[in-house]
Amino acid sequence: MNLHAVREIYRFEMARTFRTIVQSILAPALTTSLYFIVFGSAIGSRMTAIDGVPYGAFIVPGLIMLSVLTESIGNASFGIYFPKWSGTIYELLSAPVSTAEIVLGYVGAAATKATMLGLIILLTSTFFVPLQVRHPVWMVVFLLMTAVTFSLFGFLLGVWATTWEKLQFVPLLVVTPLTFLGGSFYSIDMLPGVWRTVTLFNPVVYLISGFRWSFYGKADVNVVLSFSIIVAIMAACLVLIAWMIRTGWRLKH
Amino acid sequence: MRPIIRIDRLRKVYKGGLVALGDVSLAIDEGEIFALLGPNGAGKTTLIGIACGLVNATSGRVEAGGHDIVRDYRAARRLIGLVPQEIATDSFESVISTVRFSRGLFGCPPDPAVLERVLRQLSLWEKRDAKIMTLSGGMKRRVMIAKALVHEPRILFLDEPSAGVDVELRRGMWDTVRSLRDAGVTIILTTHYIEEAEEMADRIGVINKGELILVEEKTALMRKLGRKELRLQLGEALAVIPEPLVPWALELQDDGLTLVYRFETAAGQSRIDELLRELRQLGIGFHDLETRQSSLEEIFMSLVRKAS
Incomplete structure (x- = not known):
């Protein structure tokens, strides 16, 4: 295994994060803080507790997931799309490095950044709302699994995209609506019957529900099912990446 | 002299049916400067692309230093450095950082002494901390060469090294190439500047419409034709x-x-x-x-x- 290459790709990507720290870390942290102020303190103070959890605290796991999902996809897709766009991809393809090692470097860096951001938001939330984490180990497991899974998805997206517009298409028009409708701001039990059923087709519901369970011990859907869904999405991404490695799809002519 | 690159019946047909290479066979000796001449679209860049792993061949095989470039790609690619035709660099990175990145990609541990030697050789040492976006076109081209050389390859592919560079820089580039050859590096360059091949090459291959028309020692070619x-x-x-x-x-x-x-x-x-x-x-x-x-x-x- 070419560990030097994996380390260099990882270091390169992380260096870009710290070079653009305002855009990469501070801006998402600030945006989420505004959510806490608006939905947690201002509106949340007038809302009743959900499952015995104050509304401000209830939305914390959903907001963290929203950021982790968005940032994982965004970082990983940009990480691999930018060399394709600028032409520097030639160096990756001509180096003695396997596609699996390339994936490891980019996905590892994107997942690290998303996890860092998730933890920063978690820390920030403690300034606004009372917070408890009942299952800290599972909280970390859900966080890492989600960051890695959606970084893998983002990597695929970056390889697939042939224009900047396509790169933005899936995060803006698919992922963001699914995340907002995935129970970030409400429990799906609050939805009328048919919409509750429809919502269960949204995979993000399971991520948020499982993650929220690790905080408060309460979930919209069975926690084992939540974990299984993440594993299934990760497996699907890995299968697609394995196929991509074999064929050189959208990387080689 | 023994061949360091062996190309055997290499064929590339792109989607849509364009035959970029049709059963090309070629052997390149260690330590020589081989110039591949051909008009635009002749198949020069495709040939280099396959040898360097950027393009999948339709059939045929390429060996570098005895290693198959597909089956034993790690060993083969470690021997090869590539300077592509287009200047493609990470504009926001510093010179030393991007060159260090290239060394790591090729599986080499960090070695500040090698970095310094390569950057000095290409007169980039004084600019090591400069952002690439602030460099002139000629310097960027030298950064590309530094990135290709920093893992100390035995084979260097130069795809149209003089495309878009001024006369002074072109002559400087030729001096660099000669000094690399003197250091034992095998150089394969593609060009449609005949002057470049005439000036530097030991042997010349002429390619047109994906077919290798002729391979000959430069002096013999001049004498014969x-x-x-x-x-x-x-x-x-x-x-x-x-x-x-x-x-x-x-x-x-x-x-x-x-x-x-x-x-x-x-x-x-x-x-x-x-x-x-x-x-x-x-x-x-x-x-x-x-x-x-x-x-x-x-x-x-x-x-x-x-x-x-």
């Missing part, structure tokens, strides 16, 4: 070629003041003596003469025309 011209500056202008000289296929230029005789160097016998004797017998005098060898460019154009 080169044409020479004898130009005689006449004392008095001639209105027409005199009847006895018609079989010589001479040409009159400059209002009859210059008589031009063209001959193949490959023929061995130029028959200049005979021509001069005949001129003397006809009382045609001349006050100056010069000979000129046809350039590689003319040879190349003639080969491509013949192949077409």
Whole structure:
């Protein structure tokens, strides 16, 4: 295994994060803080507790997931799309490095950044709302699994995209609506019957529900099912990446 | 000398049916400078792309240093450095950081001494902390070479190294290439600047429409296919070629003041003596003469025309 290459790709990507720290870390942290102020303190103070959890605290796991999902996809897709766009991809393809090692470097860096951001938001939330984490180990497991899974998805997206517009298409028009409708701001039990059923087709519901369970011990859907869904999405991404490695799809002519 | 690159019946057909390479076979010796000449779209970049792992071949195989570039790609690619035609760099990175990145990609541990040596060799050491976006085009091109050399490859592919660079930089590039060859690096360059191949190459391959038309030592190629011209500056202008000289296929230029005789160097016998004797017998005098060898460019154009 070419560990030097994996380390260099990882270091390169992380260096870009710290070079653009305002855009990469501070801006998402600030945006989420505004959510806490608006939905947690201002509106949340007038809302009743959900499952015995104050509304401000209830939305914390959903907001963290929203950021982790968005940032994982965004970082990983940009990480691999930018060399394709600028032409520097030639160096990756001509180096003695396997596609699996390339994936490891980019996905590892994107997942690290998303996890860092998730933890920063978690820390920030403690300034606004009372917070408890009942299952800290599972909280970390859900966080890492989600960051890695959606970084893998983002990597695929970056390889697939042939224009900047396509790169933005899936995060803006698919992922963001699914995340907002995935129970970030409400429990799906609050939805009328048919919409509750429809919502269960949204995979993000399971991520948020499982993650929220690790905080408060309460979930919209069975926690084992939540974990299984993440594993299934990760497996699907890995299968697609394995196929991509074999064929050189959208990387080689 | 033993081949360091072996290309065996390499074929590439792109989606849509374009045959970029049709069963090309070639061996490149260790330590030589091999120039691959061809017009745009001839298949030069595709050939390099396959050898370097950027393009999947349709069939055939390539070995670098005895390693198959697909099955044993790690060992093969460690031997190869590539400077692509387009300048593609991470504009926001510093010179030293991007060169260090390249070394790591090729599986080499960090080595500040190697970085310094390569950057000094390419006169980039003073600019090591500069952002790439602040460098001139020529310096960016040198950064590309530094990135290709920092893992100390034995084979260097230069795809159109002089494309879009000024004369001074081009000459500097040629000096760099020669010094690399002196250090034992095998260099394969593609170009459509004939002057570049003429100046540097040990051997020349001519490729057109995906077919390798010819591979020959440069000097032998010049000798074999080169044409020479004898130009005689006449004392008095001639209105027409005199009847006895018609079989010589001479040409009159400059209002009859210059008589031009063209001959193949490959023929061995130029028959200049005979021509001069005949001129003397006809009382045609001349006050100056010069000979000129046809350039590689003319040879190349003639080969491509013949192949077409």
